[in-house]
Amino acid sequence: MQITQEERDSVYKTIFARRDVRREFLPDAIPDDVLKRVLTAAHHAPSVGYMQPWDFVLVRSDQTKARIKSSYLQAHQQATEMFASDKKETYQKLKLEGIMEAPLGICVTCDRSRNGPVVIGTTAKPDMDLYSTVCAIQNLWLAARAENLGVGWVSILHDDVLYDTLNIPQDISIVAYLCVGYVSQFNDKPELEKLGWLPRRPIDDVIHVDTWQPTPKEP
């Protein structure tokens, strides 16, 4: 099946317009058919040995979200102490999640024992199942953007609170907690770039031909 030039450009537009959303969530409900399309796109990610190791736990209860938010605040406070003093103040001011504001949370997990003990393609790279789950997350993120839905990945969160609040068995690995919802706007650039935290690296710095070439550490 051929992809036309116009279709290709729609894919690029979506990739370049995708953002990690924290502060622009609207409370509007996500229609079931829209959510089903987004999750179906996630489910069509590549997976090692066709393992499809992912699960998606939908979080809509405000009570559950409040427990997750409270755990985030603890993890965020711990993180603050880890930054050098010149960055600490800026870090504290950053808005890094939209747990309560987003109408939907999605916890994405990986069942590492799905389909038995030996999985094609994981024998030399044991983390391939986790990587497959991340491929599903990126499919979800782009499909959501194509539906004009924002997604934010909250990684400043210890897994315990998700195991506890969502009753996830301990043999399941937690990969992500995503906030999903319609937004007031999508920023034209990543927020950390706009705030001057870090610039976008020049593309030529990340491409090496035939052999590794050292690139500047600080662009």
Place this chain on the structure above:
Amino acid sequence: MQITQEERDSVYKTIFARRDVRREFLPDAIPDDVLKRVLTAAHHAPSVGYMQPWDFVLVRSDQTKARIKSSYLQAHQQATEMFASDKKETYQKLKLEGIMEAPLGICVTCDRSRNGPVVIGTTAKPDMDLYSTVCAIQNLWLAARAENLGVGWVSILHDDVLYDTLNIPQDISIVAYLCVGYVSQFNDKPELEKLGWLPRRPIDDVIHVDTWQPTPKEP
């Protein structure tokens, strides 16, 4: 920026038509502008703390590919021994890579110390930088599909051969070796599904609402 319904459908078409390509590669060269677009899409993936930890090493030399292929064959033989006897014969017959056939290899790496010792968003989830790199890989994969280029992720490969042949420093993590090229055709379904190795899981089995519900292990 709004994505129209037509643009959205192009994104879904690309997501559903993406395949892990092993046997259909053509030797046709990939034009520089096409490759640059694909890598730029990868470079616009989300990254934790805007770290952009990825690098892409392009592999075009047949001699380098031959060394990587030889290492694959060893890892593949080791893997064969790990399968139970009823699956071993089928496994041996599977074509799981296109290292020599694809005109381009891309080794994707993660520089875990890029931008200093403390990175926003990795303090509670230390593997977020590896996951960001996988998001870049999935962007690359979809952009390639939108350019009608096939991609195959070869994970039956020990990292040593990539460190050695591509002179990658030991403090850089290797995430993937991808084969990239135009193809004779894209399969309508994943090859492992067509061959009856595993079926696609029903989408409802991977969705949980509010709390984890056990789903059948063997669909």
